[in-house]
Amino acid sequence: MSHRTAGHPGLPDDARGDAAEPSASCPEEVTLDVLRGRWTTLVVRELLRGDRSFTDLRQALPMLSDKALADRLAHLVQSGVLERRRQPGWPPRTQYVLTQHGRRLGPVLQVLGDWGDAL
């Protein structure tokens, strides 16, 4: 997150009064927070085209380091955009699948792309 060094696990935080954290009180910022990070949209775009494994994504997006890719995926999973599906057996295979919410990002990216295109 932006900062606030360590989250209080139990405490409600309740910053409604001063709105110190924009992400908590502002829907636009919530979405931007999900999409935050370089190339995150490209990861989502790739998954909008179908399920992908880690290696699939690595090959499709060579500009992301392993760490960056893993970070993006973990963040998107935690945001409820992706689901991680581990397949048993060897070699280990993991499929990343968009959730219902994740699929709704399609139109969002479309709008973002349209505006950026017209700029």
Place this chain on the structure above:
Amino acid sequence: MSHRTAGHPGLPDDARGDAAEPSASCPEEVTLDVLRGRWTTLVVRELLRGDRSFTDLRQALPMLSDKALADRLAHLVQSGVLERRRQPGWPPRTQYVLTQHGRRLGPVLQVLGDWGDAL
């Protein structure tokens, strides 16, 4: 970063092959780059409601430091989203006005907000 250190006007640059900079090749990232930075959307939202002076914005968005606010405004001006209108005389007054492109961010923020709301 966002852009290459020093643009060589003559050299083709031609980064299409590797696409090292997402902002340059990806319309979605262009838009996200414009909206980058904490509370940037709130600044735009505020200006969508009408022209504002620096002090107006400072009062409406007390969570931004002067520096942060000045940074956002400068960035948005450079992105072609805002226009800075200095008025002669004393005391100095500066009005920030959305450009045509800037006004088109209204629907974009709407979509972002809708998605974040539904999450």
Place this chain on the structure above:
DNA sequence: CTGAATCCCTGCCGATACTG
């Protein structure tokens, strides 16, 4: 194959102080 751990470096962001 799918990541997690580490290191380091960059640049964002906040606070304060100061100028035209």
Place this chain on the structure above:
DNA sequence: CAGTATCGGCAGGGATTCAG
């Protein structure tokens, strides 16, 4: 009123290495 200057902290992100 409308900013700029400066400093410092801390998280983000890249490269490499290691583990399940």
